[in-house]
Amino acid sequence: MELNKLRDNWNTFGQKDPLWSILTDATKKGNRWELEEFFKTGQEEIGNLFQYLEAQNIQVKPTKALDFGCGVGRLTQALSHKFEEVHGVDIAESMIDLAKEYNQQGNACQYHVNVKADLSLFESSSFSFIYSSIVLQHMKPDYAKRYLLEFLRLLSPDGVLVFQIPSAQKRKSPFRHHLRRLLPSSIFNAFVKWKDGVDAIIEMYCIEKQEVIDFINSNNAKILDVREDQSTGEDWVSYRYIVQLKSSQS
Numbered sequence: 001m002e003l004n005k006l007r008d009n010w011n012t013f014g015q016k017d018p019l020w021s022i023l024t025d026a027t028k029k030g031n032r033w034e035l036e037e038f039f040k041t042g043q044e045e046i047g048n049l050f051q052y053l054e055a056q057n058i059q060v061k062p063t064k065a066l067d068f069g070c071g072v073g074r075l076t077q078a079l080s081h082k083f084e085e086v087h088g089v090d091i092a093e094s095m096i097d098l099a100k101e102y103n104q105q106g107n108a109c110q111y112h113v114n115v116k117a118d119l120s121l122f123e124s125s126s127f128s129f130i131y132s133s134i135v136l137q138h139m140k141p142d143y144a145k146r147y148l149l150e151f152l153r154l155l156s157p158d159g160v161l162v163f164q165i166p167s168a169q170k171r172k173s174p175f176r177h178h179l180r181r182l183l184p185s186s187i188f189n190a191f192v193k194w195k196d197g198v199d200a201i202i203e204m205y206c207i208e209k210q211e212v213i214d215f216i217n218s219n220n221a222k223i224l225d226v227r228e229d230q231s232t233g234e235d236w237v238s239y240r241y242i243v244q245l246k247s248s249q250s
């Protein structure tokens with residue numbers, strides 16, 4: 001799926017069922033997430049992450065953070081308790097409109113729509129921390145890699161990048177897998193919309209763990225830590241990567 005179609009789909013989700021499209025708990029479908037409960041999951045995710053970074057002795061300067069694919073700001077607002085300034089970026093205007101509406105952190109959180117395959121809206125080396133969770137999995141690997149390169153460009157010399165991406169799918173529905181191979185994607189997607197009762201499609205993509213590691217290592221950066229993560233549910237093998245630029249001291 002190309003970026004303009006991706007943007008249209010996420011815009012639709014932002015209008016119809018934004019919180020469920022971000023955290024697809026089956027019991028919350030149909031706008032049944034409570035806002036407070038939803039944002040609490042962001043506090044927990046960021047709290048656990050920073051405990052982990054501390055335990056690994058990975059230092060992060062509390063200056064400026066980027067939350068790529070911020071949705072309605074679930075993680076952006078949580079990050080604002082750790083940084084002077086946090087920028088949330090999303091491809092969907094409807095998501096950013098909600099992020100602004102739900103924002104309780106004033107100017108500490110700034111939100112941007114970006115529909116480009118790059119992050120040229122930001123200056124090089126300007127972020128001490130970059131985070132992206134359950135986002136890169138929804139775009140073709142070519143796009144994910146372009147954004148990864150952008151993250152490395154935006155990272156300050158001692159900055160820390162943390163991102164998640166699945167490596168493989170554990171369990172596939174044999175019927176859907178077969179249909180997907182047989183049908184043109186527009187017809188397959190129409191089938192999925194009808195069957196799942198959704199207005200837009202959330203596609204999933206993987207990049208194998210070793211490919212991610214090689215990609216990072218060949219772009220003047222190093223992996224500080226890789227850990228299996230559960231954010232994509234039990235049907236996927238997913239990893240969270242912690243990265244710094246190679247020239248960094250730590």
Ligand SMILES: C[S@@+](CC[C@H](N)C(=O)[O-])C[C@H]1O[C@@H](n2cnc3c(N)ncnc32)[C@H](O)[C@@H]1O
Nearest residue numbers: 010022069070071074090091092095133134135
């Ligand atoms: C599953 S949601 C996750 C939102 C947020 N990271 C969170 O965990 O609460 C995925 C988000 O990524 C955004 N997204 C998808 N492709 C993107 C892209 N190319 N650039 C920026 N945002 C993108 C979608 O609009 C959506 O808001």
